[in-house]
Amino acid sequence: MSQAKPKSKSQTPTAHKVVVIGAGIVGVNLALALQGRGYDVTILDRGEPGMGASFGNAGGIAVTECAPIAMPGTMMNVPGWLMDPLGPLSVRWRYLPRMMPWLLRFVASSSKSRVEQIAVELAALLNRAWDDYDPVIAKAGLADAVFKKEGAIAVYRSDASRRGADYEIDLRRRNGIKIRDLTRDEVRDLEPDLAPIFACGVMEEDWGRVLDPYKIVMGLYKCFLDQGGTFETANVTDFVYRDGKPRAAMTTSGDQITFDSVVVACGAWSKTLAKRLGSPVPLDTERGYNTTVPYHDAKLSRMVICADDSFVMTPMEMGIRVGGAVELGGLIAPPNYERAKALFAKGKEALPKLNAEGGTEWMGFRPSMPDSKPVISKSPKHQNVFFSFGHGHLGLTMAATTGRLISDLVAGSETPINMTPYRINRF
Ligand SMILES: Cc1cc2nc3c(=O)[nH]c(=O)nc-3n(C[C@H](O)[C@H](O)[C@H](O)COP(=O)(O)OP(=O)(O)OC[C@H]3O[C@@H](n4cnc5c(N)ncnc54)[C@H](O)[C@@H]3O)c2cc1C
Known part of the structure; x- marks a missing residue:
């Protein structure tokens, strides 16, 4: 592939400018x-850095989570979940028709053969996560x-x-993930602060957590600026084409921000x-x-996943974060914080000393593909678009690996893993 090669910053007059x-x-x-x-890199964002889904997530470096969200049997559970409006899955019914194309692909992804394949493809990213994060975290002093x-x-x-999770646990073990069963006493x-309501558990040794997801974004962002990177506040709505190639980002304020290559993130x-x-995507x-x-x-000494009720509790710098759940409702509808309260009530059942005083509620938009795999892809249409x-549920975990892989794609270098499973036009 013949993409322009990067120039060092000392060659700025001809530097290859990448807009992220x-x-x-x-x-x-x-x-x-x-x-x-x-590369000469400029980040554009319509708001402050780090205020999207990356702001308030659960903070898990969840490298063992190679099982997709749509599993064999998931659809059987859906009616029961939907009966409980504050349960682990809820739907904003008015949004349902718009979500149908996504849902149909989600269901198609839940067959056993697809799940087996997706797990291998997610594990290929997750198994690299620590190796890719370590140098980035060290460089940023985080x-x-x-x-x-x-x-x-x-x-x-x-x-x-626990037996109900046998297939999922076996799937993960077959993909190289270490999981050890725990007795009630263990x-x-x-x-020790968990309520005595749990009959057993599993230890997932390779997980990690961050003390504040927002601080990680801001630490990396500061490192980017310190190294000469540029940030512009810009709400991008479209692109300017020259000679059939996208060449500038158009913004709501009428600016045109030029680039040699662009990455949509x-x-x-x-x-x-x-x-x-030119790449419609579900x-x-x-x-x-x-x-x-x-x-x-x-x-709490570590993250605790309450498997029956699909929520997690994370000890963080500022306190304990209790949350999870999936609400299918699009990007426009306002939050329904009753869902946060319902999760917190379940958290209190699991960890009775939890105290709501001084708590803050948050909702975030996970960016989700129906097959739980990210898009990490060059454009099938334009050589300078990525x-x-x-x-989805794993953006914090996979971000450094994604960075590494996209930089390979932009540079036209060989990638350490096969990128076909993550291409934008896989559906
Ligand atoms: C409750 C919850 C818990 C989670 N827990 C975990 C976890 O434990 N571990 C994990 O790995 N992941 C977790 N996730 C998932 C993770 O938070 C996301 O996958 C990740 O944050 C996505 O990062 P992002 O950079 O792709 O998107 P975002 O952080 O949402 O950033 C997108 C940015 O794009 C900007 N933008 C959008 N449109 C435009 C435009 N037109 N022009 C300019 N800028 C634009 C936005 O302003 C925003 O800043 C969780 C998510 C949620 C909601």
Whole structure:
């Protein structure tokens, strides 16, 4: 492939300028990776960096999560979940018709043969996550903000519910992931503040967590600026073409920001820009909620996944964050914070010393593809266009790997893994 090669910053008159649209955890990681290869990089965002989904997520470096969201049998559970308006899955019914194309592909992705394949393809990204993050975190001086490989535990209310996860756990083990069963007593020893309602659990040793996801984005962003990177506030709506090639980003204020290459990394909002660049894509959002309460009496030593109720609890710098859930409702409808409250109530059942006082609620838009795999792709239409979005539940985890891979694609270098599974036109 013959893409323009990067020039060093000392050659600025002819430097190859890459514009990255989106300053979330994905955008800043790939901006840093591109900068590391000598490109002249500008990040554009319509708001402040790090205020999208990357702001308030659960903070898990969830490298063991290679099982997709649509699993065999998932659809059987859906009617039961939907009966409970504050359960782990809810739908804004008025949005349902617009979401149908996504949902049909989601269902098609849940067959056993597809799930087996998707798990291999997600594991190919996840198994690299620490190796790709380590140098980025070290360079940005953020090592103290990342708790590494202390593991997470998933807890189950009954042996039957643990057995219900047999297929998923086996799938993950077959993809090289270390998972160790825990007895009731072992769960209690690891996390004494948990209520005695959990019959068993599993330890997922390779998980890590960050102390504040927003601080990670901002730390990497600062590193990008310190190294000479540029940021512009710009709400990109379209592109200017010259000689059939996209050459500038058009913004709501009428500016045209020129580039040699462009990467769309707008998280859940990437669909419109991808379409403008000739690549329609079935991206939608799974909205998620959480509550973060300051430390009172409850203590946790690591992330805890309450498997039966599909929520997680993360000890963070500012307190304990309790959340999860999936709400299918698009990008426009206002948040329904009753969902955050319902999750917090379940959190209190699991961790009785949790205290709501001083808590803050948050909703974020996960950028989700129906097959749970991100888009990390060059454009099939334009040699100077690249896409990097759709990381769903795992954007924090996969961001450094995504940065590395996109920088390979832009440079036209060989990638360390096969990129076909993540191409934008796979549907
Ligand atoms: C409740 C919840 C818990 C989660 N927990 C975890 C977890 O534990 N571990 C994990 O790995 N992941 C987790 N995630 C997922 C993770 O947060 C996302 O996958 C990730 O943040 C996506 O990053 P992003 O950079 O692609 O998008 P975002 O962070 O949303 O950034 C997109 C940026 O693009 C900008 N933008 C959009 N449109 C335009 C435009 N037209 N012009 C200019 N700028 C634009 C936005 O302003 C925004 O800043 C969680 C998500 C949620 C909601």
